[in-house]
Amino acid sequence: MAKTRKPKGRSLWWRVHSWAGFKLSIFMTFVLATGTLAVFAHEIDWLVTPAMRATPHTGPRASWGTLAAAAARAVPEGRLQSLHAPIDPWFTAEAWVDTGAGSPRRVYVDPWSGEVTGTHGWANVHRFLRQIHRHLMLPTQIGIPIVSALALLLLASLVTGIVTYKKWWRGFFKRPRGGDARRLSGDLHRLGGLWSLWFVALISLTGLWYLVETLGGRAPVPELARTEQARAAPTGAALDRLVARARHLRPDLDIREIRFTPRQGVIVLGQGAAWLVRDRANGVALDPADGAVLTQLAGEDLGLHERISEMADPLHFGTFGGLFTKVIWFLFGLILTGMSVTGVIIYAKRLEKAERGARGAVTIARQGMGSWAWVSLTLILLALVLTPFAIGGAV
Incomplete structure (x- = not known):
């Protein structure tokens, strides 16, 4: 009786890599594509909304x-x-x-x-891409865990991809070969994977952080002092005096946003000395009645937990360096989306060759995904159906 041969370690790693990138490839491609477009969501709005343009x-x-x-x-x-x-x-x-x-x-x-x-x-x-990428237009407590769980698959693909690619460090400048779709897609997949190692790791880690937040690991939000009675939103000279007061208190503050709250004052927010934090991490809340300081916020005073929370969005979407970093994030987002597609081609073409054309690559891909394809399509279609109700507001 012949002994059962155990699969080689590298073969097992490849199977894990293939499963992680193949079974949910439709859903993964959708999330990656919407996230990539979301990097330039404001710019797309600028193109389609003339009122947003200034000279x-x-x-x-x-x-x-x-x-x-x-x-x-x-x-x-x-x-x-x-x-x-x-x-x-x-x-x-x-x-x-x-x-x-x-x-x-x-x-x-x-x-x-x-x-x-x-x-x-x-x-x-911007609202459409943000919400469909972040939580599929579903309630956030349901949608965010579904989307952010894909970070686990990305991380698995990263680790298994490195293990299965022998002497991967030699492939950074290896020119893709032509000849057939399987060879070309494989070379492009490996080349894109090598150059985007840092990007996959970054997106995976920030995605995992979003998952941690939804499972109870959210950082505490600073408590803002309240006024004795509700205040109307000041405009004109009254607001200018409050802004001047905020600049006197925080000369380093690059004001990016002002919030008008009835009971927590006028909150002047922006960027300060701390790097890689959202605008909300730095600011001054003032009582519009007399300019008294209600609350001061400084990114450099945040604890480790809060600092990680504030870093997640700028790193995930590449907004911290303005247009320059957004271009980089967009290009690597395209590469990552393309890798999700080429991964399916590689898998299907490999099996098509092994079966000597008994089934076509498209049939192999469809049957290989099985019920996971229907799960992916259902989530995508549900998100699109929910869009008019989720983002609201007349155009």
């Missing part, structure tokens, strides 16, 4: 008070929620105004003239 000038910009007053006049029946600085010089400033109809309305204001260039509902490209 840069050399003169002084309009004050925060002027911008807020213009936004308040544009939607007089609403309450000013927040005011955001232009993302780049060719963007307008953006205000969010609560009209009591559910989602806020966006008001775009020219940062130099202080004139309103247009208004828009809550739904836009």
Whole structure:
């Protein structure tokens, strides 16, 4: 009786690599593609929304008070929620105004003239890509764990890919071969994988962090002091005085956002001395009645847990270095999305050759995914169906 041969270690590693990248490849490709597009979601909105466009000038910009007053006049029946600085010089400033109809309305204001260039509902490209990539338009407590669990598959693919690729360090400059789809896709897959090792590790780790947060590991949020009574949102000269006060208290603060809250004051947020943190980590909350300091926030004072939480988004989406890092993240996102596709081709073509053409590659891919393909398609279709209800707001 012949002895059963145990699979070689490398063969076992390859099987794990193939399963991780193949069974949920449709869903993985969808999440990677939407995440890649989300890097430039604001820029896509800029292209399709003329009101978001501004012409840069050399003169002084309009004050925060002027911008807020213009936004308040544009939607007089609403309450000013927040005011955001232009993302780049060719963007307008953006205000969010609560009209009591559910989602806020966006008001775009020219940062130099202080004139309103247009208004828009809550739904836009950025909101669509952010929510469909982050939680599939599902409730966050359900959708985020589903999406972030893919980080485990990415991490498994990273480790097994290194193990199965013999002497991988020699392949960084290996030119892809032609000849047939299997050989070309395999070479492109390995080349893309090598150059994006750091990117896969980064996306995997930040994705795992999002999973940890949804499972109870969320960092504590700083408590903001409250005023004795509700305050109206100041605009014009009143807001300019508060901004001047905030700049006096925090000369290093590059103001990126102002939030108008009824009971926690006017919160001036932005970037300070701490690197790789969200704007919300640095700021000053002031009482609009007398300018008294209610709360001060500084990214450099955060503990390790809070600092990791604040670093996750800038690292995951590459926003920390402006347009330069966003271009890099977008290009490597394309590579990673392409690897998800070439991985399927490699798997199907390998089996097609082994079976000597008994089944076509497409049939092999479809049958190999089995019920996982239907799970993936169901999640994607459900997200698209839920989109009008999830992002809300009239265009």
